Amino acid sequence: MDAGSRPRLVPKAMLKRDKVRDADLLLLPERVVKLNTSGAAILRLCDGSRTVQELVERLEEEFGATGLTDDVLTFLRDAQDQGWVVAG
DSSP, rough: OOOOEEEEEEETTTEEEETOOOOTEETTTTEEEEEEEEHHHHHHHOOOOHHHHHHHHHHHHHTTTOOHHHHHHHHHHHHHHSSEEEEE
């Protein structure tokens, strides 16, 4: 996974907003992962149409931050290791 990769959720994964618990969840077979705000924001953008660099630019705009590339790449690499996303 690098800045030019186009990450997407694996086919078996689905993002869901649990309004009762006020939490974002990643639903996988036999597993549910409660996501923090930034993790949910990153995964929501992982549809295979954007590069990691494009994700970073959008997140920096959304959160009014700069220098997020390393953090986003670390998260996506971990997500890939967990089997949540694949790089295109």
